[in-house]
Amino acid sequence: xxxxxxxxxxxxxxxxLDAPRTFLTDAAESAGCSLSDGxxxxxxxxxxxxxxxxxxxxxxxxxxxxxxxxxxxxxARGPFLGPHRRQAGLTADDCAGLATAQTVAAAITDVPFGxxxxxxxxxxxxxxxxxxxxxxxxxADRIDGIGPDDDVLAAGVGTDGRTMAQVADRVDGPHxxxxxxxxxxxxxxxxxxxxxxHSVALVAHDVLEEDCGRSLTDATVAxxxxxxxxxTAARLLEVQGGTVVAWCSCHGGLTSADGLDVDAAAGxxxxxxxxxxxxxxxxxxxxxxxxxxxxxxxxxxxxxxxARRAKTVGASLVVEATHGAVTPDGQRQLDSRPxxxxxxxxxxxxxxxxxxxxxxxxxxxxxxxxxxxRNELGYALLEAIDDVRERRDRDDLTWREAAYALALxxxxxxxxxxx
Numbered sequence: 223x224x225x226x227x228x229x230x231x232x233x234x235x236x237x238x239l240d241a242p243r244t245f246l247t248d249a250a251e252s253a254g255c256s257l258s259d260g261x262x263x264x265x266x267x268x269x270x271x272x273x274x275x276x277x278x279x280x281x282x283x284x285x286x287x288x289x290x291x292x293x294x295x296x297x298a299r300g301p302f303l304g305p306h307r308r309q310a311g312l313t314a315d316d317c318a319g320l321a322t323a324q325t326v327a328a329a330i331t332d333v334p335f336g337x338x339x340x341x342x343x344x345x346x347x348x349x350x351x352x353x354x355x356x357x358x359x360x361x362a363d364r365i366d367g368i369g370p371d372d373d374v375l376a377a378g379v380g381t382d383g384r385t386m387a388q389v390a391d392r393v394d395g396p397h398x399x400x401x402x403x404x405x406x407x408x409x410x411x412x413x414x415x416x417x418x419x420h421s422v423a424l425v426a427h428d429v430l431e432e433d434c435g436r437s438l439t440d441a442t443v444a445x446x447x448x449x450x451x452x453x454t455a456a457r458l459l460e461v462q463g464g465t466v467v468a469w470c471s472c473h474g475g476l477t478s479a480d481g482l483d484v485d486a487a488a489g490x491x492x493x494x495x496x497x498x499x500x501x502x503x504x505x506x507x508x509x510x511x512x513x514x515x516x517x518x519x520x521x522x523x524x525x526x527x528x529a530r531r532a533k534t535v536g537a538s539l540v541v542e543a544t545h546g547a548v549t550p551d552g553q554r555q556l557d558s559r560p561x562x563x564x565x566x567x568x569x570x571x572x573x574x575x576x577x578x579x580x581x582x583x584x585x586x587x588x589x590x591x592x593x594x595x596r597n598e599l600g601y602a603l604l605e606a607i608d609d610v611r612e613r614r615d616r617d618d619l620t621w622r623e624a625a626y627a628l629a630l631x632x633x634x635x636x637x638x639x640x641x
Contacts, residue, residue: 238526239546240319242567246326248550249626261634265325268318270294274364276342278356288357292340292365294373295321298636300334301371303402303577305378306361306389307341308354317341323545324574326567329629331606333578338373340365346380358385362392370399370585376577377403379449383410399584402577411580412592417599419454421572422543424603426455426517427462429564429621433611434539436516439463444513444537446470447521448491451543451570453484455519460484464517470510472524477505477513512536520547527552535561542566557620565622567629568610575602 243266250262274290291314294302304324309316317339324337342357349357367373368389377386383405390400390408404410426443430436443464445456448471456466465481471491476482507525511518511534518537520527523546527535532548532555540556540563542548547566548556556563576599579590590598614624 238523238549239316241546241549242319242323242326244550245553245565245622245626246322246630249623249630252623252627261637262630265296265322265630265633268293268295268321269297270367271314271318272340272365273314274361276357276360276364278353278360281350281352289343290340290361290365291317291343292367292373293317293321293338294367295325295337296633297336298633298640299325299329299336301336302338302373303328303333303335303574303581304338304374304376305341306375306381306385306401307339307378308344308346308380308385309341310343310345312341312343320545323567325633326626326629327571327574328578329632330568330610330625331571331575331602332632333574333602335374335574335578339378340375341378341380354385355388358388359392362389368393368400370394370581374399374577374581375401376573377401377415383415386410399581402580402584404580404584409580409584411576411583411590411595413595414576414580415450416454417576418451418543418570418573420458420596420599421575421603422451422455422519422521422541422569423458423462424572424600425564425569425607426459426519426539426541428604428607429541429562430517430539434516434562436538437463441465441516442467442513443517443519444468444510444515445519445521446507446510446525446547447519447544448488449521449544452519452521453488455521455543456484456488459517459519467515468505468510468513470505470507472507472522475505475507475510477503477510508534517541519543523547527556529555532556538562540564541569543569545570553622563621565625568606568621568625571606572599572603575599 247266271293275287276290277287320339321337328335386401386403387408393400406412427438441464443459443466445452468477469487476487514536518540521543523544527548529551532552542565545566610624613628
């Protein structure tokens with residue numbers, strides 16, 4: 223079976239996952255001549271994009287073709303690092319937006335990486351285990367430039383530790399630093415899959431108390447989305463004293479003025495047919511977004527917060543817990559209220575920090591237990607929050623503007639050094 227050749231790609235569609243490119247361009251334009259000549263323009267597009275058409279055999283003997291992508295944004299601060307997804311309808315623009323967000327998140331946390339992203343445009347639930355394995359191996363064989371010192375893949379939506387271990391094994395051996403998000407049996411870090419959720423909870427807690435003047439123990443929380451980041455964040459916020467009063471997926475939601483049973487709600491929302499099995503009142507997605515709460519955690523890119531939806535948001539603090547959860551128009555609408563919005567590049571930056579820790583371990587430079595990993599993760603995130611807060615206060619910016627401005631400064635410094 224012969225695969226079509228890899229081809230470079232250029233896309234310009236306005237997808238919600240592409241929002242980080244808009245935010246970065248706006249920040250670069252605001253910075254104006256303070257950036258190195260042409261840097262804003264260069265950062266508005268990725269350095270390298272690759273698309274491959276992967277023909278694979280189904281279990282029934284038929285053949286199918288799936289598009290695969292890898293987009294690399296900027297590597298001035300270090301090797302590329304970013305998620306590998308399996309997601310129906312995935313496009314090059316989606317990957318470009320995700321890669322941009324990775325570059326910004328790495329710069330905010332001062333992790334020595336640039337940003338990348340990619341994956342397969344396929345719904346993983348339609349594939350058998352063997353079909354997923356065949357596609358993973360083909361992707362690893364066909365995408366150029368993957369390697370521990372060049373482009374490091376991280377687990378993303380629709381992928382898992384098995385996927386990442388297979389990619390590493392195909393490229394240079396399962397124990398190596400070609401990927402992060404590997405199972406602990408082949409050098410991965412225990413708990414790394416929950417790093418984004420830990421990050422979201424820590425950022426929400428800190429900003430709520432330090433900037434909004436509200437104690438988490440007296441605060442109400444609404445959550446949109448039911449992936450690992452949403453579930454981990456909801457559980458941690460509950461443990462730390464918050465009350466989760468509303469939670470929804472794209473299929474529907476639950477509310478309770480007295481607080482939901484987080485574990486029961488998480489299980490019910492993951493199975494749409496079981497929503498009635500959890501304690502709480504049935505509610506639509508829009509009802510959850512409109513709840514008058516202290517904190518709204520947006521962890522579902524399937525229901526992006528557009529300008530229309532943002533008009534009815536009842537929360538005083540909105541935490542973007544996944545890339546693409548707030549559109550540029552939605553951000554402007556929230557700013558006009560005003561509402562405090564913590565952007566994805568800060569709220570989910572724990573996944574970048576955790577990926578770097580696993581990469582360090584896989585290169586043989588250090589080893590991390592789960593407790594130590596969480597400590598390192600916490601230190602890095604609190605420092606990042608303080609750095610963004612300082613920039614926000616100094617220049618009278620929003621959290622998103624300050625995060626992107628800080629990242630641009632650090633990326634600009636790197637380009638100045640290597641020019």
